[in-house]
Amino acid sequence: MTNASLIDFTLYLADSTLILGQRNGDWCGHGPVLEQDIAITNVTLDLIGQSRSFYQYAAQLIGNGCTEDQLAYWRNEREFKNALLCERPNGDWAQTILRQTFFSFYQRELFTQLLHGADTTLSAIAEKSLKEVRYHCRWSSEWVCRLGDGTQESHERMLAAVENLWPYVGELFVAAPYETALQIDTATLKSNWMDAITAVFTEATLPPPSLTSTFMHTGGKNGQHTEALGYLLAELQYVQRSYPGCEW
Amino acid sequence: MQLIRKFYYGDIPDDASGAAKAGPAKPASDWPLWEVFIRSKQGLEHKHVGSLHAADATMAIENARDVYTRRSEGISIWVVESHHIKTSAPEAAAELYEPAQDKIYRHPTFYDLPDEIKHM
Numbered sequence: 001m002t003n004a005s006l007i008d009f010t011l012y013l014a015d016s017t018l019i020l021g022q023r024n025g026d027w028c029g030h031g032p033v034l035e036q037d038i039a040i041t042n043v044t045l046d047l048i049g050q051s052r053s054f055y056q057y058a059a060q061l062i063g064n065g066c067t068e069d070q071l072a073y074w075r076n077e078r079e080f081k082n083a084l085l086c087e088r089p090n091g092d093w094a095q096t097i098l099r100q101t102f103f104s105f106y107q108r109e110l111f112t113q114l115l116h117g118a119d120t121t122l123s124a125i126a127e128k129s130l131k132e133v134r135y136h137c138r139w140s141s142e143w144v145c146r147l148g149d150g151t152q153e154s155h156e157r158m159l160a161a162v163e164n165l166w167p168y169v170g171e172l173f174v175a176a177p178y179e180t181a182l183q184i185d186t187a188t189l190k191s192n193w194m195d196a197i198t199a200v201f202t203e204a205t206l207p208p209p210s211l212t213s214t215f216m217h218t219g220g221k222n223g224q225h226t227e228a229l230g231y232l233l234a235e236l237q238y239v240q241r242s243y244p245g246c247e248w
Numbered sequence: 249m250q251l252i253r254k255f256y257y258g259d260i261p262d263d264a265s266g267a268a269k270a271g272p273a274k275p276a277s278d279w280p281l282w283e284v285f286i287r288s289k290q291g292l293e294h295k296h297v298g299s300l301h302a303a304d305a306t307m308a309i310e311n312a313r314d315v316y317t318r319r320s321e322g323i324s325i326w327v328v329e330s331h332h333i334k335t336s337a338p339e340a341a342a343e344l345y346e347p348a349q350d351k352i353y354r355h356p357t358f359y360d361l362p363d364e365i366k367h368m
Contacts, residue, residue: 033301034300035300035301038318039310042314142306142310146303
C-alpha cells in the first residue's frame with residue numbers, strides 16, 4: 001500500500017461525503033414538511049461530519065501543515081474525487097431521496113469492508129460512521145418505498161428519478177487505481193449493494209434494476225466530473241476564496 | 249418594477265432556493281398529528297415532549313427521533329396518534345379540580361420526620 005493511494009482514497013471518501021452533504025444542505029428550510037426538513041439536514045450534518053474526519057486524516061497524511069479547510073476549499077474541480085452520483089442536482093424529493101439511498105447503501109457496504117481493512121484510522125472512522133449510515137439507509141429507503149408504492153404521481157416521480165440517477169451508480173463499483181492498491185473488493189460491494197437495492201425496489205414496486213442495461217458514466221473518482229460540480233464548488237468555496245482564512 | 253430581489257440569511261424564497269418544490273401540497277392537513285413521549289434514561293418514565301405530523305407510526309417514530317432526540321435526549325420513543333387521547337373538558341375544571349384545593353390533610357405535611365431520613 002502506498003501512501004499516495006491511501007491519501008487519494010481518503011480524499012475520495014471525504015469529497016463524496018462533502019459534496020453530497022452540500023447538495024442535501026440546499027433543502028434546509030425547504031423540505032416538504034418541517035419534520036423531513038429536519039431529517040434531511042440531520043443526514044447532511046452526519047455527512048459533513050464524516051467528511052471532516054476523512055479530510056483531517058488526509059491532511060495528516062499529506063503533512064506540511066495541510067489542513068482540512070485547505071482540502072475542502074482550495075482544491076479545484078479536477079482535484080475533487082467524489083463519485084459523480086454525489087454531485088447530481090437535487091431535482092425533486094424523489095430524486096434527492098433516491099440518490100441518498102443509492103449512496104447510503106454503498107457507504108454501508110464500503111464501510112463494513114473498511115472495518116476489517118489494514119488502516120486503523122479508516123476502520124475507526126468507518127465504525128463511527130456506520131451507525132449514522134445504517135439510519136440513513138433505513139430513513140431514505142423507506143421514502144423510496146413510500147413514493148414508489150404510493151400514488152400514481154409519486155410512482156412516476158420515483159421512476160423518473162431512477163432513470164435519471166441509475167447511469168451514475170455503475171462508477172461506484174469500477175475500482176479506481178487507488179482502490180485497487182488498497183485492495184477494495186468492488187465485486188463484493190457490487191453484489192451486496194445490488195441485493196440490497198433490489199430488495200428496496202421490490203418493496204417499492206419499481207422494476208428490478210440491472211447494472212448492464214444502460215450506459216454508465218465514470219470519471220468522478222479520478223477528477224472528471226459532470227458540469228454540475230463546478231457550480232456547486234463555486235458556491236461552496238466562495239467565502240474562503242474571497243476572504244482567505246476568514247473565520248466564522 | 250422590482251429589479252433587485254434582496255434576501256436575508258435564512259429567508260430565501262422557495263422559487264430561488266435551487267431546491268425542488270416537490271412533495272405533498274398540504275401535508276400538514278393530510279398527515280395526522282402524533283404525540284411524542286421520550287424516555288430520557290433507563291428506569292425513568294416516558295415523558296410527553298411535543299407533537300409532530302407523520303403519515304404513519306413508523307414515520308412518526310423516525311420524525312420523533314430526528315426532531316426530539318438530536319441532542320441525546322432519549323433512549324426510547326413512544327408515539328400515539330393525537331386523536332386517540334381523551335382529554336378532560338376545560339369547562340369541567342371547577343368540579344374536577346377545585347374540590348381538592350381545601351383538602352390540605354391530603355398532603356403528608358403533618359408528620360415530623362426523623363433527621364436520619366434523607367430524600368423524602
